[in-house]
Amino acid sequence: MLSSGIGVLFQGNNFLRLLQGLMVSLRIALLSMLLSAVFGLFLGIAMNSKKGWVRAVCRTYLETVRVMPQLVLLFLVYFGAAKHLGMNFSGELSAVIVFTFWGAAEMGDLVRSAFLSIPAHQYEAGCALGMTKMQVFFYIMIPQAVRRLLPPTINLLTRMIKTTSLVVLIGVVEVVKVGKQIIDASRFTEPSAAFWVYGAIFLLYFAVCYPFSRAAALLERKLRDGN
Amino acid sequence: MKEKQILQIEHLEKSYDGHPSVLRDINFSMEKGEVVVVLGPSGCGKSTFLRCINLLEPVSGGRIYLNGQDILSGQKESSRIRQEIGMVFQNYELFPHMTILENVMLAPLLVQKRDRKQTVEEAGELLARVGLSEKQTSYPRQLSGGQKQRAAIVRALMMRPKVLLLDEITAALDPEMVREVLQVVLELARDGMTMLIVTHEMEFARAVADRVIFMDKGAIVEEQKPEDFFSCPKTDRAKRFLNMFHYEALG
Ligand SMILES: Nc1ncnc2c1ncn2[C@@H]1O[C@H](COP(=O)(O)OP(=O)(O)O)[C@@H](O)[C@H]1O
Numbered sequence: 110m111l112s113s114g115i116g117v118l119f120q121g122n123n124f125l126r127l128l129q130g131l132m133v134s135l136r137i138a139l140l141s142m143l144l145s146a147v148f149g150l151f152l153g154i155a156m157n158s159k160k161g162w163v164r165a166v167c168r169t170y171l172e173t174v175r176v177m178p179q180l181v182l183l184f185l186v187y188f189g190a191a192k193h194l195g196m197n198f199s200g201e202l203s204a205v206i207v208f209t210f211w212g213a214a215e216m217g218d219l220v221r222s223a224f225l226s227i228p229a230h231q232y233e234a235g236c237a238l239g240m241t242k243m244q245v246f247f248y249i250m251i252p253q254a255v256r257r258l259l260p261p262t263i264n265l266l267t268r269m270i271k272t273t274s275l276v277v278l279i280g281v282v283e284v285v286k287v288g289k290q291i292i293d294a295s296r297f298t299e300p301s302a303a304f305w306v307y308g309a310i311f312l313l314y315f316a317v318c319y320p321f322s323r324a325a326a327l328l329e330r331k332l333r334d335g336n
Numbered sequence: 337m338k339e340k341q342i343l344q345i346e347h348l349e350k351s352y353d354g355h356p357s358v359l360r361d362i363n364f365s366m367e368k369g370e371v372v373v374v375l376g377p378s379g380c381g382k383s384t385f386l387r388c389i390n391l392l393e394p395v396s397g398g399r400i401y402l403n404g405q406d407i408l409s410g411q412k413e414s415s416r417i418r419q420e421i422g423m424v425f426q427n428y429e430l431f432p433h434m435t436i437l438e439n440v441m442l443a444p445l446l447v448q449k450r451d452r453k454q455t456v457e458e459a460g461e462l463l464a465r466v467g468l469s470e471k472q473t474s475y476p477r478q479l480s481g482g483q484k485q486r487a488a489i490v491r492a493l494m495m496r497p498k499v500l501l502l503d504e505i506t507a508a509l510d511p512e513m514v515r516e517v518l519q520v521v522l523e524l525a526r527d528g529m530t531m532l533i534v535t536h537e538m539e540f541a542r543a544v545a546d547r548v549i550f551m552d553k554g555a556i557v558e559e560q561k562p563e564d565f566f567s568c569p570k571t572d573r574a575k576r577f578l579n580m581f582h583y584e585a586l587g
């Protein structure tokens with residue numbers, strides 16, 4: 110019976126465990142996003158460098174990250190680093206390293222285009238007022254870039270939250286893993302558990318990501334009207 | 337060099353990669369309180385000329401003196417020099433993330449480290465003079481083109497510049513807003529502001545200018561009092577240029 114399976118969600122502390130699993134996913138995503146934002150800011154600025162070789166290095170990094178499936182990166186860091194470099198990262202740390210490596214590249218690209226989209230005349234207007242390069246950068250360029258960056262950054266964050274579901278494959282006990290444990294435990298008593306548990310996980314992801322997507326869309330509209 | 341001369345330019349040359357001789361041997365000077373209008377066909381180098389003066393473009397040769405000081409020697413930092421040379425752009429270039437008051441106060445507070453209270457007062461007075469008292473807390477996007485340009489003029493004036501450079505400041509405006517902006521410039525001229533103005537508004541040029549220079553292909557080809565320039569230009573090139581505007585007026 111399909112409907113009886115729903116009980117599995119509320120047996121014992123199952124639902125709480127799912128929520129705790131979700132917190133692990135969110136912790137990985139938010140920490141990676143924070144680091145990505147910091148590194149991405151510098152990377153994005155470097156991507157607009159006047160020096161050709163700096164741009165080339167950044168470009169290569171970005172392209173490499175983009176063609177590599179995140180799963181391969183995860184395996185590479187979690188299993189590969191342990192084996193060949195003698196470093197042992199926990200699953201969660203491996204995940205943060207990989208997602209930051211990926212997120213920083215994507216963030217860098219967003220930062221790059223945000224700065225490019227500010228008209229050169231804004232920079233000149235600041236200079237013409239006697240502001241130094243640094244002052245123009247901090248008071249005129251960065252505030253405008255950040256405004257443009259907010260919507261795509263939130264979108265990147267939701268992508269990152271969704272991608273955390275991959276870390277189950279390197280043994281991190283996050284929401285999907287907890288779900289599997291619950292399903293496995295009730296395999297014989299509740300055959301329909303899988304449907305309900307994955308359904309619940311789907312809704313949990315939705316509940317987390319949807320507000321972010323909406324916020325991004327709203328911000329985007331607001332900023333477009335604004336300028 | 338005469339004491340009164342605020343700006344003096346000798347043998348100024350400018351070329352870009354692929355655009356040699358955008359400015360050719362420009363010799364020019366301005367006295368304190370003088371208003372000079374620069375006329376010339378599109379692409380003749382007017383903007384480049386202005387941009388060289390406040391160091392937005394590196395020059396290829398020649399000298400520029402401001403108050404007798406060589407500003408190209410690099411002895412004085414560009415920030416100091418630019419504080420004395422105000423510039424207003426065709427597209428206003430107000431900072432969109434700041435209110436009008438913040439826009440006009442940013443540089444005086446940040447660059448000149450002026451007293452905040454006095455700066456607020458000064459900004460209030462200047463904004464009132466150009467009819468923008470009500471708009472202090474508005475953002476640029478909430479203003480009309482004419483209002484934005486008046487705010488941009490105030491922003492430049494707040495630095496108390498010795499010279500003001502205006503580059504086609506009404507070219508992006510709807511016709512009904514041109515007047516309100518030019519009115520502000522005329523008042524500044526009356527108050528003795530030294531200004532170098534690029535414009536295509538001939539009536540305005542005639543009214544505001546103490547002297548007109550006409551440029552063609554990167555060189556100054558004619559320099560006259562406005563009444564003489566508009567009634568009997570010396571060069572054929574200037575005649576043709578002026579005729580173009582008559583044609584426009586008729587058509
Ligand atoms: N950044 C640049 N790079 C190359 N050429 C330029 C650049 N800016 C202007 N020019 C050229 O210099 C000439 C003069 O331009 P400009 O000073 O803008 O003329 P105007 O303001 O009189 O219309 C034009 O031929 C233009 O194509």
Ligand SMILES: [Mg+2]
Pocket residue numbers: 382383384504
């Ligand atoms: Mg121009």
